[in-house]
Amino acid sequence: MSDLLERLRGRGWRMTAQRRVVAEVLGGEHVHLTADEVHSRAVAKLPEISRATVYNTLGELVSLGEVLEVSTDKRAKRYDPNAHRPHHHLVCAQCGAIRDVHPSGNPLADLPDTERFGFTVSDVEVTYRGICPNCAAA
Amino acid sequence: MSDLLERLRGRGWRMTAQRRVVAEVLGGEHVHLTADEVHSRAVAKLPEISRATVYNTLGELVSLGEVLEVSTDKRAKRYDPNAHRPHHHLVCAQCGAIRDVHPSGNPLADLPDTERFGFTVSDVEVTYRGICPNCAAA
DNA sequence: GCTCGACTTGGACTGAGTCCAATGCGGGCT
DNA sequence: AGCCCGCATTGGACTCAGTCCAAGTCGAGC
Numbered sequence: 546m547s548d549l550l551e552r553l554r555g556r557g558w559r560m561t562a563q564r565r566v567v568a569e570v571l572g573g574e575h576v577h578l579t580a581d582e583v584h585s586r587a588v589a590k591l592p593e594i595s596r597a598t599v600y601n602t603l604g605e606l607v608s609l610g611e612v613l614e615v616s617t618d619k620r621a622k623r624y625d626p627n628a629h630r631p632h633h634h635l636v637c638a639q640c641g642a643i644r645d646v647h648p649s650g651n652p653l654a655d656l657p658d659t660e661r662f663g664f665t666v667s668d669v670e671v672t673y674r675g676i677c678p679n680c681a682a683a
Numbered sequence: 684m685s686d687l688l689e690r691l692r693g694r695g696w697r698m699t700a701q702r703r704v705v706a707e708v709l710g711g712e713h714v715h716l717t718a719d720e721v722h723s724r725a726v727a728k729l730p731e732i733s734r735a736t737v738y739n740t741l742g743e744l745v746s747l748g749e750v751l752e753v754s755t756d757k758r759a760k761r762y763d764p765n766a767h768r769p770h771h772h773l774v775c776a777q778c779g780a781i782r783d784v785h786p787s788g789n790p791l792a793d794l795p796d797t798e799r800f801g802f803t804v805s806d807v808e809v810t811y812r813g814i815c816p817n818c819a820a821a
Numbered sequence: 822g823c824t825c826g827a828c829t830t831g832g833a834c835t836g837a838g839t840c841c842a843a844t845g846c847g848g849g850c851t
Numbered sequence: 852a853g854c855c856c857g858c859a860t861t862g863g864a865c866t867c868a869g870t871c872c873a874a875g876t877c878g879a880g881c
Contacts, residue, residue, distance in 0.1 A: 559848075559858060595862060597841095597861065619754055620836075620837075622837085635798075638805075646794060646798045648790070649795055650793040655787055655788040660784045660785060662815075663815070664782075664811075664813040664816065665814045665819060667813050669810070670811075672809075673791075673807050674804070674807070676805070678802065699877080699878070701829070717868090719868075732829085733830050733831060735871085736828080738868095739829085758867075825878105827877095829874105832871105833871085834869105834870080836867105839865080841862105841864090847857100849855095851853090
């Protein structure tokens with residue numbers, strides 16, 4: 546994910562240890578982390594990093610479009626580093642597990658003009674809900 | 684919306700002034716209220732009603748399937764009394780306005796088996812985002 | 822009209838996130 | 852290399868939405 550760092554530098558970001566750490570955490574294997582999870586993983590690499598900085602950095606990454614905010618769960622926002630490949634989410638109603646999915650078809654096209662009420666529609670967010678195999682077995 | 688009250692009675696609900704008021708508020712013209720908005724409207728009709736009761740009642744209505752919880756906005760859950768006609772939401776990214784929409788086609792069908800990872804998928808939630816005419820004009 | 826248990830109350834509590842004034846430090850300039 | 856400016860970070864207080872709980876209330880079946 547050092548290409549992410551490159552892109553950020555290119556956008557005039559001042560490169561600080563904290564931002565590097567947050568970017569690294571998002572680049573790791575775990576997807577869909579909450580802000581607090583990002584923070585605690587970041588603390589492991591850079592003990593003095595503060596919660597506020599993690600929130601700031603995540604917010605900036607989101608507004609740059611490098612990271613996606615998903616709120617499948619009602620408790621906390623989650624951050625999805627996989628922002629460059631459009632995808633949707635499949636959530637287990639029981640355990641909260643999240644998977645990325647790629648439906649066929651474009652739901653944007655399913656919204657007829659008569660149902661747009663003059664809005665300029667730019668984005669769709671689709672969340673499928675169900676029971677994951679683990680929870681079904683239990 | 685007194686048919687709602689009927690249905691609730693039929694399900695063994697004890698009919699209290701508080702529950703009646705909450706049901707009335709949801710039956711009014713306003714849709715997509717937050718819990719706090721429901722509470723303040725309820726207080727107008729029944730000053731002693733407590734926040735806890737409003738939350739309880741909303742929660743019960745949701746689990747009975749009479750009301751839908753929507754979380755388009757990251758701040759607070761909103762409650763949508765229009766639970767009996769399946770629909771999705773169109774949200775203004777600027778002012779937060781919400782409209783109900785009825786897309787053609789069923790997004791559930793767009794999720795191929797290969798993308799279900801063994802989940803039993805039972806529900807989809809679609810949120811369209813864009814700019815409403817008002818905000819576009821401003 | 823009594824009684825019992827479901828319902829309500831309100832205040833304390835939690836968890837997620839935001840704000841802000843003081844301080845630190847990246848990096849362009851010389 | 853060293854300075855300096857201003858962007859970034861810090862941490863602690865604060866807000867906002869929602870949950871919890873023990874005590875008190877009251878709907879409705881008998």
